[in-house]
Amino acid sequence: MGSKRPRRGRRARKLTAGMKWWGWGDPERRAELSESAVAAVREELDVGPDDGSEPVSIEQVSLPDGRPIPDAVRAAADDVLDGTDDRIRHAAGRSYPDLVRLRTGQLEYAPDAVLRSADAAGVEAVLDACAAAGVAVVPFGGGTSVVGGLEALSNGHSAVVSLELSRLRSVELDSQSLTARLGPGLSGPEAEAALGALGATLGHFPQSFEEATIGGFAATRSAGQASSGYGRFDELVTALELTSPAGQLRTLQVPHTAAGPSLREVVLGSEGTLGVITDVTCRVRPAPPTRVYEGWIAEDFEAGREIVRDLAQRHEAPDVLRLSDEEETRVSLELAGTEGLQKRALDAYLGLRRRRGGCLMICGWEGEREDVSRRRGISQTRLRLGGAVALGRSAGNSWFRSRYGGPYLRDELMNLGVLVETLETAHTWSRLDELYRAVRNALRGALGERSIVMCHVSHAYADGASLYFTLLTRARPGEELDQWRAAKSAACEAIVGVEGTITHHHAVGRDHAPYMRAEVGELGLEALRAVKERLDPAGIMNPGKLLPAD
Ligand SMILES: Cc1cc2nc3c(=O)[nH]c(=O)nc-3n(C[C@H](O)[C@H](O)[C@H](O)COP(=O)(O)OP(=O)(O)OC[C@H]3O[C@@H](n4cnc5c(N)ncnc54)[C@H](O)[C@@H]3O)c2cc1C
Numbered sequence: 001m002g003s004k005r006p007r008r009g010r011r012a013r014k015l016t017a018g019m020k021w022w023g024w025g026d027p028e029r030r031a032e033l034s035e036s037a038v039a040a041v042r043e044e045l046d047v048g049p050d051d052g053s054e055p056v057s058i059e060q061v062s063l064p065d066g067r068p069i070p071d072a073v074r075a076a077a078d079d080v081l082d083g084t085d086d087r088i089r090h091a092a093g094r095s096y097p098d099l100v101r102l103r104t105g106q107l108e109y110a111p112d113a114v115l116r117s118a119d120a121a122g123v124e125a126v127l128d129a130c131a132a133a134g135v136a137v138v139p140f141g142g143g144t145s146v147v148g149g150l151e152a153l154s155n156g157h158s159a160v161v162s163l164e165l166s167r168l169r170s171v172e173l174d175s176q177s178l179t180a181r182l183g184p185g186l187s188g189p190e191a192e193a194a195l196g197a198l199g200a201t202l203g204h205f206p207q208s209f210e211e212a213t214i215g216g217f218a219a220t221r222s223a224g225q226a227s228s229g230y231g232r233f234d235e236l237v238t239a240l241e242l243t244s245p246a247g248q249l250r251t252l253q254v255p256h257t258a259a260g261p262s263l264r265e266v267v268l269g270s271e272g273t274l275g276v277i278t279d280v281t282c283r284v285r286p287a288p289p290t291r292v293y294e295g296w297i298a299e300d301f302e303a304g305r306e307i308v309r310d311l312a313q314r315h316e317a318p319d320v321l322r323l324s325d326e327e328e329t330r331v332s333l334e335l336a337g338t339e340g341l342q343k344r345a346l347d348a349y350l351g352l353r354r355r356r357g358g359c360l361m362i363c364g365w366e367g368e369r370e371d372v373s374r375r376r377g378i379s380q381t382r383l384r385l386g387g388a389v390a391l392g393r394s395a396g397n398s399w400f401r402s403r404y405g406g407p408y409l410r411d412e413l414m415n416l417g418v419l420v421e422t423l424e425t426a427h428t429w430s431r432l433d434e435l436y437r438a439v440r441n442a443l444r445g446a447l448g449e450r451s452i453v454m455c456h457v458s459h460a461y462a463d464g465a466s467l468y469f470t471l472l473t474r475a476r477p478g479e480e481l482d483q484w485r486a487a488k489s490a491a492c493e494a495i496v497g498v499e500g501t502i503t504h505h506h507a508v509g510r511d512h513a514p515y516m517r518a519e520v521g522e523l524g525l526e527a528l529r530a531v532k533e534r535l536d537p538a539g540i541m542n543p544g545k546l547l548p549a550d
Helices: 035-045 071-076 084-089 096-104 120-133 188-196 214-220 263-267 301-313 326-335 340-352 369-385 393-401 406-416 429-447 480-497 513-535
Strands: 079-081 113-116 135-140 159-164 171-174 179-182 237-244 247-250 276-283 290-298 320-324 359-367 389-392 418-428 451-457 464-474
Touching: 035 326, 035 406, 035 451, 035 464, 071 120, 084 113, 096 406, 096 418, 096 480, 120 135, 120 159, 120 237, 120 247, 120 276, 135 276, 171 188, 214 276, 237 263, 290 301, 290 369, 290 393, 301 320, 301 359, 301 369, 301 429, 301 451, 301 464, 320 326, 326 359, 326 451, 359 369, 359 393, 369 389, 389 393, 406 418, 418 429, 418 480, 429 451, 429 464, 429 480, 464 480, 480 513
Parallel strands: 113 159, 135 159
Antiparallel strands: 079 113, 171 179, 179 276, 237 247, 237 276, 290 359, 290 389, 320 359, 320 451, 418 464, 451 464
C-alpha cells in the first residue's frame, strides 16, 4: 500500500446528474421483474393491473414557495442553488413515505436553497451566518435517509437550507497505521475506489453503498452487510471533526484513550443536530485477495438463529452472515425469478436431503486465502452440526452480485402499486424471538391478511442480533401515507413494548424521535439536549430530528 495526500476542493458532482429524483440510484438502471414474479405479487397482495402508477414528471411537483435567503448566508457559501430542481432533489430521503411524496409530486417541505462549501472553513462560515440570521441547516450527504432525517423543518426559523457536502471529498491514507482520513462527502464507491487504488478497503458495504456518504455513515451509525467481519461504521471511526455553530470539536487520532467519556461517540449518530462532521478517520484493512460466498439452508428460522448465535459466540462468524426467515426465503426466490428450472433444481436438491423449504443463509469470508479457508472450515462444521444444508457457491455469488439491487426492485414494486417498506431493530439472544413475534404480529395486524411480512438477521453479536423486517401490501391510492403510518407506529410500539432498540442502524431522524424517551429515558434526553444547547445555541442544526419535540 502507498500513501496519498489530501485532495481538497475537487469539482463537485453536478447535482442534477445524481440519483433518480423520484426513486433509487442510477437513473439509467431499472430492475426487471419476471412475468411470473409480477403475477405472484398481484395474486398474493390482491393488487390489480390498474393499481400501479408511474411517478409524475419533475415539472409537476408542487412544493412550498422558497423563502428568502439572507445575503450574509448567500455570501458565506461557495455555491447557492435555489432552482426548483435542486430544491426537490434535496427535499427527501428514500423511505417509503419520502418516495410516495416525490412520486406523487406533493412535497410538504423543501429546503429554500441548497448551499455548498469547499472545505471545513467554508462550512464554519455558513453555520456562523445561518446562526446569526436564524436560518435552519440540514446537512445533506447522499440523501438516503430512511427515517425522515432530511426533512426541511424550520421549527420557527426564517428559512431552511440544505448544506450539501459533496465538495468535501479528500482522501489521505496512513499506510503504516492502516487508517484513512476521509472527507464526509465521499460516496461509498468513491471512498472504496480511492482506497482500493492504494490496496486498502473500508469494508463498509450497506445496501445504500452506491449513494450514501462517509459523513452520512458516521452521522447515522450505519452498519454494512459485512459488519460481522469488518465492524459497523461507528466501530471503524477512530477520530473525527465536528464543525458546529459553537466552533470546531476534534477528537485525537489515537488508537484508544481512557480520557473520560468518548466525545467521538457523542458525535457519531448525532444526525446533523450538533453540527457538520467535516472529517472522519477510519481504520482500514488491506483489500482482501480472496472472497468466498456460499448459500446454506437452515431447517427453520429458530434453528438458523441458533447457528448464528453459536458462530457469533465462538467469535467465528463469517464476515457476511445473513439468515432469512421462511417468508423472506420464499419471496426472495420468487422475486429473483428463481422459478422453473432453477427452482425445481433447488427443490430436487433439498428433496434428496429430505428437506422442504427452510431458511436461506448467506455466508461470506474475505481475506488471505489460508485464513478464509480456516474460518470457512470452522463455519461449515458449525452449520452442519446445526442441521443446515449447503447450497454451494452459486447461491452465495448470486447474492453477492445482486446485493445492491433491492432498492431498484422497490421502485418497480411501487410502480405496480405495492407499499413496500423496511424497518429494523435489535435485542439480546434471550429476547430475540419475543421481539420477532411482537413486531411480526403488530405488522400483520396493521396490514391485514393480504400482506407479506418477512425478516432477516444480518448483524450478529455474541450477546444478540438485529432483525430487519420488510413489509409488502397493496397500496391504496391516496391513502398510502396513512397505511404506512399505521404499520410503522404498530411496529415501533411493539419494539418499545419488549424493550428492543428503536433502531439498530437506520438512525432516529424524525420518524423515530417520539420513541427516544423509551430508548434513553427522561434524564438521558435532558443530557442530550444540554449537549445540543452548548454546540448549537440557536437551535439551527437539523431541527425536529433525533430529539422529540416535548
Ligand atoms: C435502499 C436503502 C438501503 C439502505 N441500507 C442501509 C444499510 O444496509 N445499512 C445502513 O446502515 N443504512 C442503510 N440505509 C440507510 C442510509 O443509507 C444510511 O442511514 C446512510 O448512512 C445515510 O448516509 P447518507 O450519506 O445518504 O446521509 P443522508 O441521508 O444525506 O443524511 C442522513 C442524516 O445524517 C445527517 N448527515 C449527513 N451527512 C452529515 C455530515 N457530514 N455531518 C452531520 N450530519 C450529516 C443528515 O442531516 C441526516 O440527518 C439504507 C437506505 C436505503 C434508502
